[in-house]
Amino acid sequence: MQKKNVAVVGVTGYTGMELIRILNVHPGFEIGAVTSRSEAGRALQELFPAMQGTRSGSIAVTFPDPELVARDCEIVFLAVPHGAAMDMAAAFLDQGSRVVDLSADFRLRDPGEYATWYGLEHGRQERLKEAVYGLPEIYREQIAAANLVANPGCYPSSVILALYPGLKKELFHAEGIIADSKSGTSGAGRVAKTGTLFCEVADSFRAYSLGSHRHTPEMEQELSLASGRDMRLSFSPHLVPMNRGILSTCYVDLRSSIQTEEIRKAYREFYKDSPWVRIMPEGVLPETRWVRGTMFCDLGFVHDQRTGRLIIVSCIDNLCRGASGQAVANANLMSGYDLDLGLDAAPLMP
Amino acid sequence: MQKKNVAVVGVTGYTGMELIRILNVHPGFEIGAVTSRSEAGRALQELFPAMQGTRSGSIAVTFPDPELVARDCEIVFLAVPHGAAMDMAAAFLDQGSRVVDLSADFRLRDPGEYATWYGLEHGRQERLKEAVYGLPEIYREQIAAANLVANPGCYPSSVILALYPGLKKELFHAEGIIADSKSGTSGAGRVAKTGTLFCEVADSFRAYSLGSHRHTPEMEQELSLASGRDMRLSFSPHLVPMNRGILSTCYVDLRSSIQTEEIRKAYREFYKDSPWVRIMPEGVLPETRWVRGTMFCDLGFVHDQRTGRLIIVSCIDNLCRGASGQAVANANLMSGYDLDLGLDAAPLMP
Amino acid sequence: MQKKNVAVVGVTGYTGMELIRILNVHPGFEIGAVTSRSEAGRALQELFPAMQGTRSGSIAVTFPDPELVARDCEIVFLAVPHGAAMDMAAAFLDQGSRVVDLSADFRLRDPGEYATWYGLEHGRQERLKEAVYGLPEIYREQIAAANLVANPGCYPSSVILALYPGLKKELFHAEGIIADSKSGTSGAGRVAKTGTLFCEVADSFRAYSLGSHRHTPEMEQELSLASGRDMRLSFSPHLVPMNRGILSTCYVDLRSSIQTEEIRKAYREFYKDSPWVRIMPEGVLPETRWVRGTMFCDLGFVHDQRTGRLIIVSCIDNLCRGASGQAVANANLMSGYDLDLGLDAAPLMP
Amino acid sequence: MQKKNVAVVGVTGYTGMELIRILNVHPGFEIGAVTSRSEAGRALQELFPAMQGTRSGSIAVTFPDPELVARDCEIVFLAVPHGAAMDMAAAFLDQGSRVVDLSADFRLRDPGEYATWYGLEHGRQERLKEAVYGLPEIYREQIAAANLVANPGCYPSSVILALYPGLKKELFHAEGIIADSKSGTSGAGRVAKTGTLFCEVADSFRAYSLGSHRHTPEMEQELSLASGRDMRLSFSPHLVPMNRGILSTCYVDLRSSIQTEEIRKAYREFYKDSPWVRIMPEGVLPETRWVRGTMFCDLGFVHDQRTGRLIIVSCIDNLCRGASGQAVANANLMSGYDLDLGLDAAPLMP
Known part of the structure; x- marks a missing residue:
């Protein structure tokens, strides 16, 4: 080659x-x-x-x-x-x-x-x-032709992949959605700051920038395009004492009493060309280590019968799928390569 | 003595x-x-x-x-x-x-x-x-007189203390509440299981028992008493790679456009006799390490203006406030001691 | 292929x-x-x-x-x-x-x-x-021809690679050597035991099996072959709250006042055909994360002028170089493949 | 009071x-x-x-x-x-x-x-x-009378307590001693530096300042006083991905074939007035979590019969016993208080 x-x-x-x-x-x-x-x-x-x-x-x-x-x-x-x-x-x-x-x-x-x-x-x-928004599952053709690709943020990659198909297919309401996200500390960057010193993060857990994180409008922009509505999202980031990984717990209200298996089917259909979005079977919820060092986005679904809510859990590696790996995926498309060229490693676990 | x-x-x-x-x-x-x-x-x-x-x-x-x-x-x-x-x-x-x-x-x-x-x-x-439910901030007198105290679960301690005053005072709606909780691994107990081995938990993050955790009815029971309504809650537990600590991110819908400072005031009033519930000032969100080894329950409040939601963040030490420390607090009351006798240590940090 | x-x-x-x-x-x-x-x-x-x-x-x-x-x-x-x-x-x-x-x-x-x-x-x-002892840097030809390869233990891989060349070339004495090793917890295996639960390992550090670990005779066997003497080694394993990685701090007495740069040169020469043994330059000491997920063995050298001792620090990934990766390397040799076929990934860091 | x-x-x-x-x-x-x-x-x-x-x-x-x-x-x-x-x-x-x-x-x-x-x-x-060197087990009277106490370093506290009695009582040789120490990251201080960011420390392990750490002369000064000889020590610090704790693995050569139980007895005798130095029984090696948040210094002894070496493992909490707790202990002595006034909490574990 x-x-x-x-x-x-x-x-x-x-x-x-x-x-x-x-x-x-x-x-x-x-x-x-x-x-x-x-x-x-x-x-x-x-x-x-x-x-x-x-x-x-x-x-x-x-x-x-x-x-x-x-x-x-x-x-x-x-x-x-x-x-x-x-x-x-x-x-x-x-x-x-x-x-x-x-x-x-x-x-x-x-x-x-x-x-x-x-x-x-x-x-x-x-x-x-x-500029083209560089989420390959949604803008594949545009990316291939683009001269300038805006590589998505880490949290938006996690949340958009979790919600896009359901909004597009009108499986759940566009109103009242909450994305409660938890990120590894590498998302805070490598600049020396007291707040991300080992002893300020290890053996602890915290929320930050609730309702005011800069990744919010990016999610709203893309999800509004999916739903055809001007959406407002509650986005709550948290800091986890781990190196890599984002897990987003997304709460949505179902439009009708659709079976969870139907939702899985709709998502599988939507992502059928993606080598990376993995729909977890019934009873399995994703863990961030399952995607460590990879492009996978793992999605788990739970229908909380008691409250009528659907909960979608989404896991990605914030540095690979949420940043650099996705950038290389976009470069693959821009180069006419297979989407997953050089991006097919299995997760490093443990 | x-x-x-x-x-x-x-x-x-x-x-x-x-x-x-x-x-x-x-x-x-x-x-x-x-x-x-x-x-x-x-x-x-x-x-x-x-x-x-x-x-x-x-x-x-x-x-x-x-x-x-x-x-x-x-x-x-x-x-x-x-x-x-x-x-x-x-x-x-x-x-x-x-x-x-x-x-x-x-x-x-x-x-x-x-x-x-x-x-x-x-x-x-x-x-x-x-049996008396052993949450001292709510059942102080009954506990003092009880022969049998049911010490609250760790997640319920965190969530009930976050929501009780607001429901009691009708600051927010009793419907549609979500408690997205994150717990340190000691909450899973000391029995040898593959799932809680160091290498299955460290450097990773996961959700579990979404919508089906046994602590759900306990929260609903007490919060229903607060609100006077039969409540249903979405409760989502997650496992954090840390030893101790629970952080619960609670999402509620405000009844009216009350100022966050008013909410803080109402909570301060409700907990005025508690040596442990600390209301964080504007701009400060609690971290689990701030309560490590203590009876504190730290509450932070954010009003997300864009979605109209109030977010209440609650931190406790699951082993101390969420279990054994609370048990000793209850024994203090039963013995006619000061509530915080032997329970006044500052948090071990880092 | x-x-x-x-x-x-x-x-x-x-x-x-x-x-x-x-x-x-x-x-x-x-x-x-x-x-x-x-x-x-x-x-x-x-x-x-x-x-x-x-x-x-x-x-x-x-x-x-x-x-x-x-x-x-x-x-x-x-x-x-x-x-x-x-x-x-x-x-x-x-x-x-x-x-x-x-x-x-x-x-x-x-x-x-x-x-x-x-x-x-x-x-x-x-x-x-x-059976052939499967350390490619030492038994390359024998491995290629073998029907049965005994894949080395994780600690021995780390210690033998650190000491073999110096003993073979008589740079330091064979007597009185100490290997103080620190391993990630995956080395303890995936069987459920209380001692390797997250909460028994995280935020703590301990020694174990001092002077009695089963990997001792394996090191002594190979190093005795290198030195031509019947060697006894002090081997001290410790458990680190991390998933992967072994760092061994080896203490040896130099035979003469050889310059550290000469030692580096001798090691580089010995390992010139290995794609994986990396000799750190003056002033650089290896860290386990630099070898995470790889076959690298990083060696750092410090001559403690005040005590006359040479300290050799060796880092490997216990699961990859210290077990499964090395097994695949051996299979590569047995198959006539390039030694590092499929084993050339850069470390996952952080 | x-x-x-x-x-x-x-x-x-x-x-x-x-x-x-x-x-x-x-x-x-x-x-x-x-x-x-x-x-x-x-x-x-x-x-x-x-x-x-x-x-x-x-x-x-x-x-x-x-x-x-x-x-x-x-x-x-x-x-x-x-x-x-x-x-x-x-x-x-x-x-x-x-x-x-x-x-x-x-x-x-x-x-x-x-x-x-x-x-x-x-x-x-x-x-x-x-100035008086503020190690209460050795300078108790002088501290009580002092106007200026030099509070010991964290590593020296750990190493001196491990070696002092044996040198004083001539149980082992003063020559050739090695202290291989491992410290939690709080020892590196709270100043923002890239090297102690969470993602540079977590899930990794490293050595640093081998043979050149500033705590070396402090150990040598006190241990030389114990042995009556001008001592040189090999001191090797390492960084552990944990908040608190120091474990020092000390290697010494026994003077004669004294039984390990005799050594324990001599240490118990030497430390009979200390509320904090704990001599582990045969078969038990200390762990840093056992001393978390306390003044304890736990000492474990292993006689490696195969090499004739005695290995002494010492654990302290670097921030409490190795710094602030020890400072308060010194102030207790200076005030005529009981040595352990306010310093008798049990370790926070896990």
């Missing part, structure tokens, strides 16, 4: 590291450039001794120069903070690269919403218009 | 261990007997080397003999499995002891409900009638 | 699960049979929902029948307890299969040592004679 | 928090002042919501003013970084306070050693001369 050169722009965070891990053995991509403002000049294995002796270990990290990078690399993975990403994406696009942006900068179609939730004006609205 | 003799019946589980930990330095109680069918004849410190060199370490574990125990001990803490507890409680009561039962056997006032949820007939209905 | 059929005999433990994980995407092997006495008749994904939707998920677990298995599978991975393994290995060999035994049954060349340490007579001494 | 006023100077780190936890319910001390440069003006419970509703929660944090503090407080606990501590200690002493310094500034009797290991000149050598 003739490999395509790709670039990883921003490599010091967990999503950058995860991109390197995946690309390191990907049969269709070669890492042509790795850039970082703070680490330029060092070999990748100096930053990450864990990469010593691997194919990518000796790659030299360079300063991010769109012109140079675009010369060598067809696809650029942007793993830099929101705000910074929008200008860099534009610069790479201007040089002719195709971009998968892992930040939030191109996820919200309405720049007003972006300004409201992220507290800054969107300076690249012309590029925003051409 | 003249100490009262108490007995710990069943000591091999986590609640038994926690009782010993608390009673070991309690100024008002002396451990007069520790019993265990499987460990009779050994010293406590042989079972639990952690107790060596403490006041209780050399206590000899005996076979549970109600007659002998009752002769020495005024109050008996029963830390044996449900089903076994009802007969033992009756035996101790018959001998003139007062009993704090940590099992589920006397929590449900309706023996039919007990049969439905626990799958066995209640064989001690005459005793069930005299 | 024409794939060879292999069998996994014993699949309910962590090493069985890890074999499935690795073989599931191995380009040279097809899982032809999976057997388990207790789980025969079920699909693999019923046992391990994490395997749903993977290539191996729908494989039916069968009862272990050597005749049937040998008909289909050239190589058999034995992941059953010691004691049981020796007879099963013999049965598969009699049917013409080649066997990689993950138990301890064929590791000790001296059946007397086996009897001493494992407390039972070795009933298959004729097969013991033909 | 008439309580003495004490001050906690420096409260934002883990040792400051632990001091507050212990003092909060101490029957002999009242917290008269809490100071912090960065947090002056806030209530303690704003910094640490976990302290809400406790006796100390509403204490106002003030700027550290020795004159003001000394007016109210007889004893000052200094919980500020080394380097800063020496001048503050001098200032408080000048005002007539007695000082327990939790930093390293007054632990090394030789200012040259201090300069070598800490990289700065000791500017308060006149005060250094009067």
Whole structure:
């Protein structure tokens, strides 16, 4: 297989590291450039001794120069903070690269919403218009043709995959939905902060940003498209003392007394082309370790007969399916590869 | 202070261990007997080397003999499995002891409900009638006078304390309430099972018994009494890779557009005599480590303006407030002691 | 590539699960049979929902029948307890299969040592004679030709790789060596025991079997061969609250005041054909997460000038390099494949 | 009991928090002042919501003013970084306070050693001369009379208590001793650093500062005094993914073939006045959770017959016995109180 050169722009965070891990053995991509403002000049294995002796270990990290990078690399993975990403994406696009942006900068179609939730004006609205939301199960064709893919957030990946088919098929009401999500600590990033020190997280559990997390409008945007209604969601994130994984417990009101097995069938049908969405059988609820290091999204269904509610439990790996693995999946589609090329490993368990 | 003799019946589980930990330095109680069918004849410190060199370490574990125990001990803490507890409680009561039962056997006032949820007939209905539900914030006087206290379950302690005042004062609707709870693994007990091995729990997260957990009717019973309505609750337990702690995220629909500060005020008023229920100020959400090893129940409030929902976050230590510490609090009341005698330690953090 | 059929005999433990994980995407092997006495008749994904939707998920677990298995599978991975393994290995060999035994049954060349340490007579001494110790860096050719490979223990893999070259090249003394090892809890297996429950391991640390662990004679056997002396080692295992990984801190007395860089050079030379042994540069000490899910063995060297001691720190993944991955590496050699075929993934971090 | 006023100077780190936890319910001390440069003006419970509703929660944090503090407080606990501590200690002493310094500034009797290991000149050598090393089991009388107590480091507390009696009584050789120590992550402090983020520590294990840790000269100083020889020790610290606890595995060479039971007897004799040093019986090895939140130092002994070595395993809680609890014990002695006043809680387990 003739490999395509790709670039990883921003490599010091967990999503950058995860991109390197995946690309390191990907049969269709070669890492042509790795850039970082703070680490330029060092070999990748100096930053990450864990990469010593691997194919990518000796790659030299360079300063991010769109012109140079675009010369060598067809696809650029942007793993830099929101705000910074929008200008860099534009610069790479201007040089002719195709971009998968892992930040939030191109996820919200309405720049007003972006300004409201992220507290800054969107300076690249012309590029925003051409961005495609990179959830392969929903936008497969658009992604394949896109020059700019907005890679979904981790929580939205988990919640949208759980709710989209049911809203699309009108199995449950669009009103009153709650997504109570629990995430591993890698979702908080690799910047040194007291709040994510080991001793502040281990052997404890907490909620945060209830009703005000920035991933809320992203979920509402996509789920509103599914339901054809302007939706409002209660989204409650929590921090779990574990490295990876998101479990979302979603509460919905069924439209009619449909059997749970019918719901499973409808979901299986909706996701029949996805190699990754797994519908758990009756009596089985997913666990985050079952998806560790993979692209799987495991969905479990419980009909609480006493309250009439349907509970959908969704598990993903926030760094792989919720960020870097999904970015590579999008690059696969953009390259005409099989969707799961290089993304078919079984979960690492325990 | 003249100490009262108490007995710990069943000591091999986590609640038994926690009782010993608390009673070991309690100024008002002396451990007069520790019993265990499987460990009779050994010293406590042989079972639990952690107790060596403490006041209780050399206590000899005996076979549970109600007659002998009752002769020495005024109050008996029963830390044996449900089903076994009802007969033992009756035996101790018959001998003139007062009993704090940590099992589920006397929590449900309706023996039919007990049969439905626990799958066995209640064989001690005459005793069930005299049992008092041991939540000190609600049944303080009744507990003081009781001979048989049904110590609340861990999840119910967390959820009832979060919702009771609001239902009593009709701040929110009794319908449609969801309690999404997350518990440390000690709640699953100390019996060897594959599912609670370190490598099956660590670095992972899962839901279980959604809509079917046995603590559901206990919550509904007490909350129905608060609201004056026959309530149905969605209760969703989850397992957290931590030792202790329960965090419950409770979703309720407000009756009117009451200010969150008003709600806090109402809760502060309701709990004004409790040394342990702490109402977090605006912007602060509780964490389980803040209550580790204590009787505190921390409550945080968020009004999600976009959906109109009130979210109440409740944190307790499942072994202390949710089991053994609460049992000792009940024994304090039964003995005419200050409620928090021996229960005033600050949380161990980190 | 024409794939060879292999069998996994014993699949309910962590090493069985890890074999499935690795073989599931191995380009040279097809899982032809999976057997388990207790789980025969079920699909693999019923046992391990994490395997749903993977290539191996729908494989039916069968009862272990050597005749049937040998008909289909050239190589058999034995992941059953010691004691049981020796007879099963013999049965598969009699049917013409080649066997990689993950138990301890064929590791000790001296059946007397086996009897001493494992407390039972070795009933298959004729097969013991033909067994090859499966450490690829040392016995590559013999493994390639073997019909019976004794897959090394996890601790021995870690310690032997750390010490073998230095003893062989007489860089340090063979006397007085200490290996202070720390292992993740998966090394204790998946059998339900109180001592490895989450709440008995998490947020704690302990030593066990000091001076008496069964892996001691295995290390001594191989290191004695390296040094040409009958060696005695102090081996101290400890239990770490983590899933995977072994870190061994080895203390040796240098023969002369050789520079640490010379030692590194000697080790690099010794391991020049190994894709996996990584010699950390000056100032870098390995961490278990750097090898998670991989075959790497990371070695760090510190010369303590004040005491004259050399400290060698060795990290492996106990389930992959210390068990199932190494078994697949051995099967690669037995099949004439590249040593690292299907074993070249980068570590999953965090 | 008439309580003495004490001050906690420096409260934002883990040792400051632990001091507050212990003092909060101490029957002999009242917290008269809490100071912090960065947090002056806030209530303690704003910094640490976990302290809400406790006796100390509403204490106002003030700027550290020795004159003001000394007016109210007889004893000052200094919980500020080394380097800063020496001048503050001098200032408080000048005002007539007695000082327990939790930093390293007054632990090394030789200012040259201090300069070598800490990289700065000791500017308060006149005060250094009067400092007493605050290990109650060894310096009980001197501590009682001291105005300046140098509270021992966490690792040294663990290692000195393990080795002192054996060296004093010449049970083993002073040469060639190794202390392989493993510490919970709270030992690394509460300053935000990438290396101690949850995702850099959890589910992993590493060694650090091998042969070069600053606690080495402190151990050597005290153990040399015990043995009457100028000792050199191999000290190897490791980082454990847990909050609290240190386990040190110490390797020594016995002088003669003394029975392990004799060694236990000698240790019991040496520590007969200590309420906290617990000698584990034959076959029992200590675990860090057995000492969580306490002053216990648990010692286990194994004679490795095959190598002739004695292995001593020592467990303490690094924040309580290894820092703040020990500081309070020293203040107890300085106040003429019982050594274990307010320090007799049983371990929190699990």
